[in-house]
Amino acid sequence: TEPLVLVNQDGAVRTLTLNRPAALNSFTAALHRQLREALEAAAQDPGVRCVVLTGAGRGFCAGQDLHDPDMAPGPEGTVDIGAVIEAHYKPLALLLRRMPVPVLARVQGVAAGAGANLALGCDMVVAGRSASFIQAFSKIGLIPDCGGTWLLPRLAGRAVALGLALTGERLPAEEAERLGLIWRCVDDAQLDEAVTALAHRLAAMSTRALAVTRQCLDQAVQLDMAAALDQEAHWQRELGRAHDFREGVEAFTAKRAPVFRDR
Ligand code: T3D
Numbered sequence: 001t002e003p004l005v006l007v008n009q010d011g012a013v014r015t016l017t018l019n020r021p022a023a024l025n026s027f028t029a030a031l032h033r034q035l036r037e038a039l040e041a042a043a044q045d046p047g048v049r050c051v052v053l054t055g056a057g058r059g060f061c062a063g064q065d066l067h068d069p070d071m072a073p074g075p076e077g078t079v080d081i082g083a084v085i086e087a088h089y090k091p092l093a094l095l096l097r098r099m100p101v102p103v104l105a106r107v108q109g110v111a112a113g114a115g116a117n118l119a120l121g122c123d124m125v126v127a128g129r130s131a132s133f134i135q136a137f138s139k140i141g142l143i144p145d146c147g148g149t150w151l152l153p154r155l156a157g158r159a160v161a162l163g164l165a166l167t168g169e170r171l172p173a174e175e176a177e178r179l180g181l182i183w184r185c186v187d188d189a190q191l192d193e194a195v196t197a198l199a200h201r202l203a204a205m206s207t208r209a210l211a212v213t214r215q216c217l218d219q220a221v222q223l224d225m226a227a228a229l230d231q232e233a234h235w236q237r238e239l240g241r242a243h244d245f246r247e248g249v250e251a252f253t254a255k256r257a258p259v260f261r262d263r
Pocket of ligand 1: 065
C-alpha cells in the first residue's frame, strides 16, 4: 500500500508530502501516526536541516477526515473528539513547534480546518496564488484546533483572528499574505521554485540559531521586556560559545560563504 506520507530528501532538505489526495489529504489516525514518525525521524537525522511540509494532489490538507471511523458516534450518539485531539492534534502541533530545524509549509490548493492550522503552525508558509485557508470549524460546531486559538491572534491580531474563526470564510492566499498570516503568496507556476530556493537557503544557515530564534520569539510574546532581554542574553551567551558563531564571523571576515554545522 502507498505510504500516507511521502518522504523525499534533496541535499539537507527533507520534504514530507501528505498523501491522501482523493480525500484532500484529510487526517486519519494512520496519517497522524505516519506524519509524526516522519517528523521525528527528520528531527533525529543530522543530515536534515530544513523540513518542507506539503500535500499531494490539488489540496494541502482538509483537516480531520470527517468520514473516519474515529468520527463515528459511540453508543451514546456522541463522538469523543477530545480523545482525537489528545492523541493526535495536540502532539502534532507541539512537535512542529519544537522541531530542531526550520519547517516550511508549501501550500497548494485548500488548507482547511486543522489543515489550515497545520500550515500556519509551520515556521514559514509559502502558498500558491490559488491556495486558500479556511477555519472550517465553526461550520461544524467546533472551535479552531491544532493550535489555531493560539496561532491566529498572534499571527493576525484579534479582529482578523475572530473574523476568520467565526465566519469560517475562505481566505485566499493573497489576502493571507496581506494580513500577515503567511510569509509569501507566489504565482502557482513559481511555487516549487520559491519553496526549493527558500528551503535550501534556510538549510545552509545555522540550524541551531534558527531553532532558538523560533523558541525565543514564541516565549517573548508572553514575557515582559526585561524578561525577554534576559532570555536574549541567555541564548546569545550560549550561541556565542558555539561553532557556528565563530564560523560566521570568520567567513564574514574572509569574505567567503560560511559552513554551519550546529544543530
Ligand atoms: O477529531 C476531530 O474532529 C477534531 C478535529 C477537528 C479538526 C478539523 O480539522 S475540523 C474541520 C474538518 N474539515 C472540514 O470541515 C473541511 C471539510 N471540507 C470542505 O469544506 C471542502 O472539502 C473543502 C473546502 C476543503 C474543499 O472543497 P472542494 O469543493 O474543493 O472539494 P470537495 O469536493 O468538497 O472535496 C473533494 C473530496 O475530498 C470529496 O470526496 P469525494 O466526494 O470526491 O469522494 C470530499 O468528501 C473529500 N473531503 C474533503 N474534505 C474532507 C473530505 N473527506 C473527509 N474529510 C474531510 N475533511
